[in-house]
Amino acid sequence: MEALAHPRQRRKEARPAELTAAALELFVEKGFAGTRLEDVALRAGVSKGTLYLYFDSKEALFKAVIQEGIIPVLEAGAGMVDSFTGSSANLLRGVILEWWKRIGATSLAGVPKLMISEAGNFPELANYYNDTVIIRGRELLRRILKRGLTSGEFRAIDVETGIDVIFAPVLMMLVWRYSLGACGCGSHDPASYLNTHLDLVLNGLARERSA
Amino acid sequence: MEALAHPRQRRKEARPAELTAAALELFVEKGFAGTRLEDVALRAGVSKGTLYLYFDSKEALFKAVIQEGIIPVLEAGAGMVDSFTGSSANLLRGVILEWWKRIGATSLAGVPKLMISEAGNFPELANYYNDTVIIRGRELLRRILKRGLTSGEFRAIDVETGIDVIFAPVLMMLVWRYSLGACGCGSHDPASYLNTHLDLVLNGLARERSA
Amino acid sequence: MEALAHPRQRRKEARPAELTAAALELFVEKGFAGTRLEDVALRAGVSKGTLYLYFDSKEALFKAVIQEGIIPVLEAGAGMVDSFTGSSANLLRGVILEWWKRIGATSLAGVPKLMISEAGNFPELANYYNDTVIIRGRELLRRILKRGLTSGEFRAIDVETGIDVIFAPVLMMLVWRYSLGACGCGSHDPASYLNTHLDLVLNGLARERSA
Amino acid sequence: MEALAHPRQRRKEARPAELTAAALELFVEKGFAGTRLEDVALRAGVSKGTLYLYFDSKEALFKAVIQEGIIPVLEAGAGMVDSFTGSSANLLRGVILEWWKRIGATSLAGVPKLMISEAGNFPELANYYNDTVIIRGRELLRRILKRGLTSGEFRAIDVETGIDVIFAPVLMMLVWRYSLGACGCGSHDPASYLNTHLDLVLNGLARERSA
């Protein structure tokens, strides 16, 4: 229709996303310094020069990859905590599973491992990521834990360290998938893994033994 | 005595370790491709050429860094499991705290983060690391979990996924320290973090509520 | 009339001249290799592709710039020499001032500096320029000097070197204007400069002291 | 002797000068943008990478070429004016011929043409060149002209424009040699050219007809 009438135009709008998608894959796999722009271009089906029509430099491309991978992250989650009426255990379970559906099971899954691997080379970007993603994510979990503590549903634990302890296995699943997990080293079915994690954590948190 | 008698000799024998130590720091910080051998040499206080007296290539240096980082902690752990007579909860706690003392709190702490970041570029080395470290580490935890299950101390959980879920927060603490944690993004005191983790996990595992 | 009736047509015919004018400015300022065709197009208010509708290549554009800059000033000068009836001093003064009016004070002034800067990269074009402009310009001055020598108005000097010595300051004024003069380095008012030059040269040439 | 004992050392000290010499030739011939660093290296008999052991960038090399070409310029001249006891005409002749011997007839001869061609691309360097070379050179000629005016040897002329008018032919000879003169277009024997120039100028300046 409209789109087919202007394939060149449609292409031009889609290009940046195609390029960052290709770049994300290669950055995750080989690291920033180990990725050749020619390979990024090749994977996106364009020539090396075309990259520079959309990104000023390799570094600009990297930043775009991270920032584009961040925006959708922010939309998820916060609303859920506000409106949830069930138990805090179910809220925690829901938020983690939602995060999995929106991040872990999508093409954005590689972003956290990428940011972790390259933080040392891009400290300002790491700070931006921290401010934009990490602090807000921690705040989400903090509210959930405090909700459960206030209601008496959860045992008394240290909230601040608890936040990171609880999220670590979820994050590690992604990190693993794109590192040793991609090298034939054993990794698990995400559903079972998350199941076990939630089972352990929710039992660990619960004041009363759950069913 | 011997050492003081032949300081030149001692230096010569210590060189490879000084070089891999310098290399480890930089590889962890900047990644393999992002690290310049000149910087490694500089940090070790030798010239660029000297590196090649001890390592055939940058890749050989990387492999040495990883392999040197695989020390026989696992043997110590295995012995502990064999001989331990207390509760499985205390065994798990002991093994994790021991790992922390022998790896997490030493200069070897960067190795797991490095292997995770570079696995994609060194698949054979990743496999070697998997066989030497990961599989054996998992076996250690597997024995502990099965011990607790057999004795009835632990609730029925899926052992295989449980192993990784339980170890993930410990690993993530290291990964974090050398990535975003090094960029001014908030990270925790290891002791408190491990405390919370063990508190949650052991409560999550326990059939009976612990004290 | 014709022009106003077909503005599109007029534009089309004016394009090449607009393009070479823009190109001349940039070539003079940045040199041939240092000039980007995109900037030429931008300055002429067209797109990069449009350049190629009028010129086959960057080199063709350069040649057009030079050739277009070679206007029939020399014919006018030659006619002046043929028909002049006053003193040879006044003829020399008249020819140089005419050259100034027709070249030095117009948009063509950059051409000599450009040809001088790029002769090494375009030897055939330099030869063409030599044949078309330099040799004929020298011939003009040669005739004037010989006229003054024959009539006894000028002292005996070496004609061949005298030609170039006499024209050098005029040429240098242009060269300077488009190089260091454009960088805030001091340069003179052309009229005073030419005045001093003619004063010196004509006094230097004159057998008798002039008034 | 010493030198032959440390050929590597001697080479290292000589390298920068060898490189700037090669670069000067090519910059003069092809311009800054048109010169490939590989060709500079080739002409100096080294590899591309070696250039970067001595100069940070192409631009740094360019600046070194100009600045190295400046230092010897400054040494010449000034002392001569202070101590000269003969006529101002002979002083002017002496200074110009000295300039020729020290610059025009040496490997530095290409520097002025280079600076003229590239001033537009390196405005700060042009300003430095102006401050360091041009202003001081003009001051030299200014003192000579004023000396002749004060003594009554020279006719009244405008000193400021006279300075540049008088030096223009000398400068143009160099410029010409490295542009059209190098393309088979006619150029003159420097000695004859300078002779004619001095003959014309000194006669143009003299109040009394010289012998």
Add this chain to the structure above:
DNA sequence: CATGAATGAGTGTTCATTCAT
């Protein structure tokens, strides 16, 4: 053993040129 000057293959980046629209 140790050095660091030298190398050259490799990669990021630019830009003249093409061509589908």
Add this chain to the structure above:
DNA sequence: AATGAATGAACACTCATTCAT
């Protein structure tokens, strides 16, 4: 005729590796 997205050859610059000293 005019556009500007796309191309790819060319070049500046880096850095692992070598080797004469």
